[in-house]
Amino acid sequence: MIEKTYQPAEIEGRIARAWEDADAFKAGRPDRRDAEPYSIVIPPPNVTGSLHMGHALNNTLQDILCRFERMRGRDVLWQPGTDHAGIATQMVVERQLMERQEPGRREMGRAKFLERVWQWKAESGGVIVNQLKRLGASCDWSRERFTMDEGLSRAVVKVFVELHRQGLIYKDKRLVNWDPKLLTAISDLEVQQIEVKGNLWHLRYPIEGVSFDPENPASYIVVATTRPETMLGDTAVAVNPDDERYVDLVGKHVILPLVGRRIPIVADEYSDPEKGSGAVKITPAHDFNDFEVGKRHHLPQINVLDIEGKIAIADNSAYLEGLPEGAREFAEEIDGTDRFAARKLIVGRLDEFGFLEKIEPNVHMVPHGDRSGVVIEPYLTDQWYVDAKTMAQPAIAAVRSGATTFVPKNWEKTYYEWMENIQPWCISRQLWWGHQIPAWYGPDGKVFVAETEEEAIGNALGYYVEQEVITPAQAHEMTQDASKRDGFITRDEDVLDTWFSSALWPFSTLGWPDETPELERYYPTNVLVTGFDIIFFWVARMMMMGLHFKNDVPFPTVYIHALVRDEKGAKMSKSKGNVIDPLHLIDDYGADALRFTLAAMAAQGRDIKLASSRVEGYRNFATKLWNACRFAEMNACAAPTGFDHTTAKETLNRWIAHETVRAVRDVTEAIESYRFNDAAGAAYRFVWNVYCDWYLELAKPVLMGEDSAAKTETRAMVAWARDEILKLLHPFMPFITEELWAVTAQRDGLLVLAPWSRKAELSVEVFASPVLTDPMVPPVILPARQDAEFSDPAAEAEIGWVVDLVTAIRSVRAEMNIVPSTLTPLVLAGASAETRARAERWSDVIKRLARVGEISFTDAAPQGAVQLLVRGEVAALPLKGVIDLAAEQARLDKELAKAEADIKRVDAKLSNEKFVANAPEEIVEEEKEKREAAVARKVKILEALLRLKNAT
Numbered sequence: 001m002i003e004k005t006y007q008p009a010e011i012e013g014r015i016a017r018a019w020e021d022a023d024a025f026k027a028g029r030p031d032r033r034d035a036e037p038y039s040i041v042i043p044p045p046n047v048t049g050s051l052h053m054g055h056a057l058n059n060t061l062q063d064i065l066c067r068f069e070r071m072r073g074r075d076v077l078w079q080p081g082t083d084h085a086g087i088a089t090q091m092v093v094e095r096q097l098m099e100r101q102e103p104g105r106r107e108m109g110r111a112k113f114l115e116r117v118w119q120w121k122a123e124s125g126g127v128i129v130n131q132l133k134r135l136g137a138s139c140d141w142s143r144e145r146f147t148m149d150e151g152l153s154r155a156v157v158k159v160f161v162e163l164h165r166q167g168l169i170y171k172d173k174r175l176v177n178w179d180p181k182l183l184t185a186i187s188d189l190e191v192q193q194i195e196v197k198g199n200l201w202h203l204r205y206p207i208e209g210v211s212f213d214p215e216n217p218a219s220y221i222v223v224a225t226t227r228p229e230t231m232l233g234d235t236a237v238a239v240n241p242d243d244e245r246y247v248d249l250v251g252k253h254v255i256l257p258l259v260g261r262r263i264p265i266v267a268d269e270y271s272d273p274e275k276g277s278g279a280v281k282i283t284p285a286h287d288f289n290d291f292e293v294g295k296r297h298h299l300p301q302i303n304v305l306d307i308e309g310k311i312a313i314a315d316n317s318a319y320l321e322g323l324p325e326g327a328r329e330f331a332e333e334i335d336g337t338d339r340f341a342a343r344k345l346i347v348g349r350l351d352e353f354g355f356l357e358k359i360e361p362n363v364h365m366v367p368h369g370d371r372s373g374v375v376i377e378p379y380l381t382d383q384w385y386v387d388a389k390t391m392a393q394p395a396i397a398a399v400r401s402g403a404t405t406f407v408p409k410n411w412e413k414t415y416y417e418w419m420e421n422i423q424p425w426c427i428s429r430q431l432w433w434g435h436q437i438p439a440w441y442g443p444d445g446k447v448f449v450a451e452t453e454e455e456a457i458g459n460a461l462g463y464y465v466e467q468e469v470i471t472p473a474q475a476h477e478m479t480q481d482a483s484k485r486d487g488f489i490t491r492d493e494d495v496l497d498t499w500f501s502s503a504l505w506p507f508s509t510l511g512w513p514d515e516t517p518e519l520e521r522y523y524p525t526n527v528l529v530t531g532f533d534i535i536f537f538w539v540a541r542m543m544m545m546g547l548h549f550k551n552d553v554p555f556p557t558v559y560i561h562a563l564v565r566d567e568k569g570a571k572m573s574k575s576k577g578n579v580i581d582p583l584h585l586i587d588d589y590g591a592d593a594l595r596f597t598l599a600a601m602a603a604q605g606r607d608i609k610l611a612s613s614r615v616e617g618y619r620n621f622a623t624k625l626w627n628a629c630r631f632a633e634m635n636a637c638a639a640p641t642g643f644d645h646t647t648a649k650e651t652l653n654r655w656i657a658h659e660t661v662r663a664v665r666d667v668t669e670a671i672e673s674y675r676f677n678d679a680a681g682a683a684y685r686f687v688w689n690v691y692c693d694w695y696l697e698l699a700k701p702v703l704m705g706e707d708s709a710a711k712t713e714t715r716a717m718v719a720w721a722r723d724e725i726l727k728l729l730h731p732f733m734p735f736i737t738e739e740l741w742a743v744t745a746q747r748d749g750l751l752v753l754a755p756w757s758r759k760a761e762l763s764v765e766v767f768a769s770p771v772l773t774d775p776m777v778p779p780v781i782l783p784a785r786q787d788a789e790f791s792d793p794a795a796e797a798e799i800g801w802v803v804d805l806v807t808a809i810r811s812v813r814a815e816m817n818i819v820p821s822t823l824t825p826l827v828l829a830g831a832s833a834e835t836r837a838r839a840e841r842w843s844d845v846i847k848r849l850a851r852v853g854e855i856s857f858t859d860a861a862p863q864g865a866v867q868l869l870v871r872g873e874v875a876a877l878p879l880k881g882v883i884d885l886a887a888e889q890a891r892l893d894k895e896l897a898k899a900e901a902d903i904k905r906v907d908a909k910l911s912n913e914k915f916v917a918n919a920p921e922e923i924v925e926e927e928k929e930k931r932e933a934a935v936a937r938k939v940k941i942l943e944a945l946l947r948l949k950n951a952t
Contacts, residue, residue, distance in 0.1 A: 002633050002743055006626035008590025008619075011739045016133060018738070024752045025070075025138040027077035027522070038074040039522040040066060041506050042139060043530050043538065044147065046085035047121060048092050051131035053564040053572065053610065054531060056582040059137050060595045061561060061602060061676055062529045066138050067731040068671050071756035077522045078138060079509050081145035082126055086434040086498045087182060087190065087371055089125075093117050093433075110432050110493075117433050121146075131583060136591050136734045138752065145509045147501040148435065155508035156435045156501045157451050159549065164439075164449040168387045169427070171447065173301075175291045176426050178379030180309035180339075181372035184430035185383055187497060189537045191376055193365040200362035201228045201347060202277070204355045205237060205254040208262060212255075214354035221246070221254060221265070222357055224276040226364055227286070228350070229343040231256065232313060233302040234263055236282040238293055241267035243278050257355040258346065260324040266297045285380040303380045309339045339377075384428040384437060384494070388544070392419045395543035404543065404553045407674045408604045411532060411560045418536040425541075427497045434495030441490050443469075448489065460489050503541035506554035523550060527557040527674075535560065559674045561602060567611035569922030585615050592733035593619035599732050600680040621684065622736050625729070628692050629722060629740045635703045637718040645720050646790045650710050652702075653717040654795035656695045659686065660724050661790050664757040667728050683728050691721060694803055698845060719744070724757050801835070801871050802842045808868045809850040809877065815944040816866075816883055817891075823853035827876040829861040835873055866947045889948055896941045902934040 019025065027039075040062055045055060062078065070076040093116055094105055105113040129144065145152060163169040176185035204220040206212035213219045223237060234256055239246035250267045270293050271280050284294030285303040294301060302319050306312040313319040314335035320328065330349075334342055350356040367376040396419050398404050399412055406412045428437060440448045440456040442464065450456035461475040470478075478485035501508070510519040524546070530539060539558055546554035565571055566578040573579065585594045589612075596618040601608040645657045663686035670679035695718075702714045722744065730737040730751055741751035809826070818824065826846070828839055839846065839855055846852055861867050864885075865876035879885065906927050909915050916924055 002626070002630045002740070004630070006623050006736070008592060008622070008735065009587070012134070012136075012591055012735045015735045015738045016136075018750065019138070019752060020141075022750055022753075023142075024750055025076075025078070025140050026142060027075060027140045028518075029075070032073075032075035035073055035075040037077065037521050038066075038069040039077040039079065039525040040527060040529065041079045041509065041525055042081065042137075043528075043534070044081045044083040044145075044502060044505060045128045045132075046088050047082040047125040047128075047146070048085050048088045049082075049128045051128055051135065051582050053580055053582050055128070055132070056135060056594060057561055057564050057598045057602065057608065058529060058531065059132055059135055060598045061559070063135075063137050063595075063734075064599060064671065064676060064679075064731040065527065065529070067734060067752065068756065070138070070752065071727065071730065071754060073755065075521075076138075077140055077143070077518075079143060079145070079522075079525075080129070080132070080137070080139035080141060081147070081505075081509060082129065083498060083502055084121075084146065084148045084434060086429055086431050086495060087184065087186065089117060089121070090431055090433040091182070091371055093120050096120070105432065113432055134583070134586060134591060136595065138734070143509075147498070147505075151511065152501065152504070152508045153435060155504050155512055156496065157438050158513050159504060159545065160438055160496070160500075161449055161451050162549075163386065168390060169384060169449075170387070171382060171384050172424070173380060173382050174385070174424065174426070175285070175288055175378045175380055176383055177367065178307070178377045178381070179369040179372050179374065180307065180377055181374045182369065182431075183307050185379075185381070185426055185428065186369060186376070187426075187499065187537065189499075189534070190370050191367045192370040194368050195363060196366040198226055198362050198364060198366070200224050200226055200276075200360040201350075202357040202360070203228065203231065203257065203281075203350060204357050205257060205281075206355075207249070208253040208255055212354075214357075221249065221279050222277040223279050223281040225281055226362060227343070228346050229311070229339050230283045230286040230304065231281060231346065232259060232311070232319065233283045233285050233304040234259075234261075234281045235284060235294065235299040235302060236263050236297060237265050237279055238268040238271045238282050239265060239279050240269060240271040240273045243271070243273040245273075245278060257353065258330055258349055260327045261322055264297075264299075266293075266299075268293050268296065286378050288378050291378070291380075301380055305339060305377060305379065307379075309374075309377055311335055311337045311339065311342045383426045384439075384496075385424040386427055386500075388422045388425040391544040391548060392422045392540070394547045395419060395540060398543060398547060398553050404556055404558060407557060407559045410605065411535065411558070414532070415535055415540065419540055425497075427500050428492075428494040429497055430493075431495050432493075434498065435501055437492040437494050437496060439492040441492065443488070447492075453489075453491070456489060457485060461485075499537055499541055502538060503545045504549075506542055506546060507550055512549070523554070524552050525555045527559055528555040529559045529561065531563070532560050557674075562605065562607040564598070564608045564610050565922070567609050567613075569607070569609050569925045570920065580610060580612070585612065588612070589615045589619040590622065590735070592622050592736045595734075596621065596680060596684075596732050599676045600684065602676040602680075604675065621688065622733060624688060624692055625725070625733075625736065626740070628687075628696060629744055631696060632718050632722050633744060635715065635718070637703075637715040637722070639716045639719040639723065643716050643720055645717060648713055648717055650702075650713055650717075651795045651798055652695070652698055653713055654792040655799035656691070656717060656721050657790055658792045658796050659690050659695075660721050660757075662686075663690070663728060664724065668756075671731070680732055683725075683732065687725055687729065691725060694799075695721070697849070698799070698802075701844075726751060727754060727757055797871075798838055801838055802845060805868075805870045805875055806846060806850045808870055808875065809852065812866055812868065812877060812944075812947065813851065815940070815947075816879065818851075818879075818883060820851060822882060823847075823851055824877050824879065824882055826850070826852045826855045827862055827865060827878060828855070828857050829867075829874040829876050830859055831857055831873055868947075885948060889945070892941055892945050892948065896938065896945065899934050899938040899941060903931060903938065906931040906934065 023029070042062065043058060066076050066078045097104055132139070160169060177188065177191050179186050202222055202224045204214065204222055206220050210219045221237060225231065237254055239250065246265070249265045252265050253262050254265060256263055270289060271278060282290045282293050282299065284291045284299050285301040286305070300318065304311060304313050304316070304319060311334050313331045319331065334345060337345065347356065368374065369376055396416065399406070399415060406415065438449060438451060440450070440453065440460065442448065442460050446463065448456040448459045450459060461470070461478060464470045465472055465475050478488065506525055507519060507523050510516060510523055512519055528539065542554045546552060563571065566580065570576060570578060582594060593615050597610070597615045598608065600618065601610070601614070648654050648657055663682060666682035667679045670682060699714050699718060702711050705711060726737045726741050734752065738751045813824070828835060831839070836857060843855055846855065861874055861876040862878050864880040865878040868875045868877070909927055910931070
């Protein structure tokens with residue numbers, strides 16, 4: 001018995017336990033042994049994470065696909081797991097130690113600290129997994145993986161060693177994003193660009209051989225910088241080769257102020273003649289662009305900062321080289337000063353000696369660490385790199401050939417732009433939590449990369465014997481006695497970038513490097529569902545690794561979903577206070593309502609503007625479904641065993657069978673093509689409009705009448721269509737549909753494992769769905785389709801005409817403000833014999849639902865009647881005397897003027913280039929939406945005015 005009120009909180013936990021008890025999500029179930037496999041890997045959330053709206057969208061869409069394919073009989077593996085999230089996790093544990101006033105990690109030591117991290121992971125990590133279960137994610141939780149599981153760690157080591165042997169992993173001194181607080185290199189993804197109100201300092205660099213005079217521009221060259229403290233590491237000034245102002249200076253030198261170093265003036269196209277003075281200072285060790293300029297001109301790289309962002313030049317041989325006598329005094333004075341304090345000191349000294357020309361306010365973007373919050377430094381340091389350019393070539397070719405396609409396709413352009421301009425991938429991190437790099441260093445710094453320490457020792461001993469550093473006897477002795485070789489080689493302390501291990505996720509989770517049955521069956525996966533922000537950081541790297549180690553793409557399709565924004569279109573952020581917590585929405589409205597909202601709004605290429613009112617609206621949809629099922633149950637609607645919907649005799653029942661077939665086809669095709677919003681929209685319209693509003697309404701007189709063959713058939717058809725609806729909605733709303741299936745379906749088994757309705761194709765040309773047909777627009781004809789399961793165009797034409805007629809009349813009544821108690825006459829003008837017969841058969845229904853009094857037939861529409869075109873024939877509503885036509889005309893004219901004024905006001909804003917350029921993106925979008933709404937309102941008013949004009 002269905003409870004009177006739908007309470008999602010009461011059913012969701014119980015349904016989740018039923019799925020778990022039945023191993024409903026388990027891949028490789030015995031009954032699916034011979035089924036076609038279907039696999040998806042979850043983008044592994046950070047083990048420190050909690051469910052946010054991006055996760056909710058991403059996992060809802062994956063779950064729709066998995067539940068859909070599972071119901072279609074496939075052996076589904078949705079591989080779950082979490083990422084060890086190096087920096088984030090280390091920070092959590094370090095913060096705990098600080099809060100508890102316990103020794104820090106360095107006092108604790110590496111081994112003890114890692115013990116504490118693993119302890120935290122066991123106790124508190126993976127909270128997000130339970131939150132994903134609350135969302136209804138149908139992952140095979142028995143196969144849950146963690147990126148530092150033993151098997152996955154073995155895969156990471158093997159990949160590193162093999163790539164190193166192939167020359168695709170190497171160590172190099174390059175610039176990285178350096179976090180002076182966390183003391184590690186970080187990836188571009190972990191860098192947040194923040195707009196800062198700063199300054200632009202214009203500095204005078206004296207030209208060598210010319211007596212410096214601040215009043216004589218010919219004695220110096222002006223450069224502008226936002227970071228004057230880095231000038232200590234300048235090794236050149238660059239000017240554009242086409243800049244006529246500096247042609248005679250190229251090849252000459254300037255004397256670096258305060259330092260005294262002699263540095264060249266070089267010609268390079270990086271310098272923009274249109275910006276500032278057209279001359280730029282080049283600091284290869286502290287700017288990514290300058291680093292490239294430095295390589296082109298073979299400039300020295302002088303690092304003037306230490307790992308904490310302090311000036312480090314007093315004992316810096318690269319800095320001191322070539323300095324004139326007396327320059328060391330300044331180095332000693334400023335050494336050890338924090339970078340920002342040094343900035344003030346340097347600017348003051350430059351001003352004192354006449355080297356500061358001017359200071360301009362300057363708003364610019366400054367990189368910050370997304371976790372530490374401090375300004376990131378481009379920092380020159382030794383790190384491990386992957387030769388990404390070489391590995392990218394097969395990954396680019398795979399997309400160009402169509403082996404992997406992006407949906408929407410425009411993301412392929414972004415993929416190509418990134419991949420074709422790819423830089424070496426820095427994979428080392430100065431952390432303790434993560435996969436420690438399998439590299440060991442000998443006494444002279446010689447590196448030995450191996451899968452185990454024993455292998456590294458063997459390689460090292462062999463090498464040093466060959467180099468005659470040690471004797472064979474010494475090597476033998478060290479092999480036999482571990483204490484003799486203690487400290488002979490030391491392991492690299494760094495760990496690998498988190499993205500390195502997650503790049504292996506599609507095959508490491510399946511047991512690689514072992515050739516497991518799971519690897520054979522589920523790789524490559526079928527589709528990857530992810531956000532656009534990690535196309536480069538994760539998607540591209542999985543493509544590289546999959547092609548390199550499995551000789552196949554990891555997925556043939558990459559579906560890129562958009563962002564979830566707030567209701568005004570602004571990006572959610574804690575600082576704005578507009579973050580919407582999906583768990584709060586689940587608490588308030590249920591998981592099904594949230595899931596359906598996200599699916600219904602997930603149009604390809606369009607961000608989602610989420611408001612709790614939308615979720616509440618789909619909670620009402622769930623309630624509508626609940627009440628419809630209660631209505632069916634209260635009217636003893638049940639489909640007998642073996643019921644065949646195609647044998648129905650009643651026109652109304654054949655119509656709902658026809659419409660159900662259409663809905664199945666529309667939803668199926670939309671999910672197959674990743675048009676989730678179209679799939680949800682088709683299901684919603686069918687359930688709410690067709691089934692609830694029309695079919696059940698039209699069936700009520702039969703269900704409440706005397707027992708008859710028609711009543712028996714209608715009861716069965718109501719139940720059959722209801723069960724098809726539960727199947728259609730299950731991928732979107734799994735909890736409520738599973739609950740209703742359990743209490744209404746006359747069969748054993750869970751809905752999650754029930755067969756999907758066969759994809760039914762209409763075999764003949766039929767009218768488009770009546771609830772979508774505008775009464776003023778001719779019906780759309782759908783193309784013929786083959787292999788029909790069932791269709792009845794005659795039933796559709798009859799019931800569809802009734803629906804369209806009632807809909808059109810209701811629309812006019814609403815437009816003309818006709819009160820519900822007023823019955824209007826209906827005249828069918830020039831009606832065909834078929835339409836006359838329909839009108840007579842459905843007369844009572846039309847009168848009741850459309851608030852119509854008398855129905856009459858004439859050859860032509862009477863004078864003063866509003867005319868409606870319904871499926872090619874005229875229906876007229878004589879309204880003279882029913883409403884004040886002149887007053888209605890005046891009201892509509894006033895509404896039209898208001899709509900036009902709204903359009904004009906928005907157009908004035910959008911045509912203002914300054915407004916469009918300076919207003920936040922969400923405000924501009926909001927104005928565009930206002931215009932669209934006003935235009936739509938204007939069209940409706942004009943239609944109503946035209947009808948009114950024809951009636952007078």
